[in-house]
């Protein structure tokens with residue numbers, strides 16, 4: 001077996017384990033519960049989940065997607081998050097064990113995990129939790145300081161934070177409703193630190209376009225009323241995922257490309 005195959009397998013196992021933890025984060029953080037204690041238990045019968053019932057993907061298959069005690073169905077979301085994080089870790093796998101490769105892997109894998117947690121929590125709770133944004137900020141600042149020119153990340157962060165703030169205030173003055181939530185504005189600000197000034201402008205533009213198209217579609221098809229709450233985070237995250245994880249594709253569609 002080549003070394004790259006071994007690295008890929010290790011990354012998959014690591015990713016699916018983190019996916020298992022991410023399931024805990026997605027369930028507990030929006031409910032303001034600790035992600036450390038107590039041990040996971042069945043929400044239906046409180047049966048404490050044993051370590052061998054908690055092996056990513058495999059346990060779900062062995063238990064046929066049911067609680068071992070009360071046979072209540074377990075959401076397929078759990079093994080899917082584990083599988084997805086395993087695949088993401090494998091796609092981001094470093095090609096060697098050099099320290100910069102490992103740091104890059106840790107950073108980009110963490111960004112992917114944060115994006116998935118934000119995405120799922122925002123869809124369910126219309127909320128981008130401060131705890132997750134704070135963790136995102138704490139890993140991004142040292143990464144940007146080490147890898148990007150000072151002006152680039154500083155300007156990106158300022159535009160990402162202040163731009164949406166101004167839009168929100170203007171929107172409120174004109175329409176009398178709050179457009180973007182605080183979590184959205186903080187997320188734009190942090191993304192600006194990675195994407196830089198032009199990158200964050202592209203992100204704001206693309207996420208607003210995507211959000212407007214989907215929002216209008218939902219209103220027209222009467223799946224949503226004009227003034228009901230609308231999760232905007234997923235559009236920021238979809239746009240940012242293309243920018244960060246598919247840079248070649250993004251270069252082709254970038255509305256702010258100077259070429």
Ligand SMILES: [Zn+2]
Pocket residue numbers: 042043044045046047067068069070071072
């Ligand atoms: Zn149970």
